[in-house]
Amino acid sequence: MRKTDGVTGNRGRRVTLKVKFANFGVISRSRSxxxxxxxxxxxxxxxxxxxxxxxxxxxxxxxxxxS
Incomplete structure (x- = not known):
């Protein structure tokens, strides 16, 4: 997530974390x-x-x- 989108100044309420591993596994976590x-x-x-x-x-x- 960008701090603002540069045009309208919108901001989000959800954060998402994505972790990619060397064995190509992926996990993601998010919270609003x-x-x-x-x-x-x-x-x-x-x-x-x-x-x-x-x-x-x-x-x-x-x-x-x-993000």
Whole structure:
């Protein structure tokens, strides 16, 4: 998710975390919040919480993305 879309200033209420593994497995976690996500720091905090809920991860991670 971009902080704003650059045109209308829209922001989202859902954060999604996608984890791709070296063996090409994929998991994703998402969560909606009551109000629009107002900053990159807030987005990062939410993504870290989602990652914490997916632990322990015993495979090698090749890509980690948030949106």
């Amino acid at each position: 919040v009551p109000a629009a996500i107002g900053s990159r720091d807030e987005l990062n905090r939410l993504a870290i919480r989602l990652l914490g809920g997916a632990l322990p991860i015993l495979a090698v991670i090749r890509l980690l993305g948030e």
